[in-house]
């Protein structure tokens with residue numbers, strides 16, 4: 567924790583990351599945020615006691631520069647900031663789609679770049695973070711990225727070629743589960759339950775199922791079979807899911823998310 571980290575573009579995911587680092591005991595004097603709007607900067611400084619600096623000053627002071635702007639804003643940011651990033655810094659990209667080679671284009675030769683895809687459950691220290699080495703990133707740089715993201719949940723090292731799939735699966739993944747909970751709560755209302763009761767029932771069911779998935783050594787198919795009684799209620803519901811092509815819809819949805827990541831990269835090329 568002797569490193570100073572600057573989160574450039576501390577919006578939703580940047581704040582999730584900063585809040586996790588603060589909870590993990592990263593010294594607040596070693597955390598810097600940058601923000602486009604001054605009121606956003608003041609909000610972050612008040613909420614976390616961290617410093618808020620302009621991009622260039624943040625990059626000069628930090629050893630680790632985490633880029634958390636939208637991919638569509640990355641080119642403007644890097645055109646301006648990239649040439650001003652002093653040598654010897656580690657650049658971590660949190661951006662969906664953009665390859666590390668995109669960032670290398672704007673940075674001094676030899677600047678190490680690491681690509682990270684995390685997710686919002688970092689807010690409750692249950693993130694899934696995938697870390698990939700880009701140009702000039704050594705084992706030491708990957709270990710430093712892990713040191714930053716491990717307190718926020720699980721981390722995994724993967725080749726960068728798998729990052730668009732990771733983005734589709736675990737980066738966007740929380741949204742799919744929230745969407746399911748939303749839809750199942752509506753279903754409970756359709757069946758006559760009060761909204762709050764339906765919400766509480768499905769949230770606890772989601773938590774219980776997630777803990778079983780993590781802690782039991784059983785395959786998900788086995789876990790589902792154990793709920794599915796012959797001629798029972800569950801199989802009646804599963805027939806409906808199959809009739810509506812929910813499995814195929816999920817395959818298509820994740821493919822669309824992966825394709826969108828590739829499109830973002832192509833647009834930045």
Ligand SMILES: NC(=O)C1=CN([C@@H]2O[C@H](COP(=O)(O)OP(=O)(O)OC[C@H]3O[C@@H](n4cnc5c(N)ncnc54)[C@H](O)[C@@H]3O)[C@@H](O)[C@H]2O)C=CC1
Nearest residue numbers: 575577578579601602634635636637639643660661662684
């Ligand atoms: N929201 C999520 O669950 C996840 C997002 N990501 C990635 O994180 C990045 C940010 O996403 P969000 O946090 O959702 O977006 P966001 O829009 O909430 O945050 C981006 C922030 O960057 C700021 N910004 C833009 N240009 C700037 C500049 N030149 N200087 C300083 N600040 C600047 C914006 O004002 C905004 O506050 C994206 O690249 C996205 O792909 C990655 C994993 C999960």
Ligand SMILES: O=C(O)[C@@H]1CCC=N1
Nearest residue numbers: 662733736737738739
């Ligand atoms: O929707 C997005 O593009 C970002 C990347 C992963 C999660 N949110």
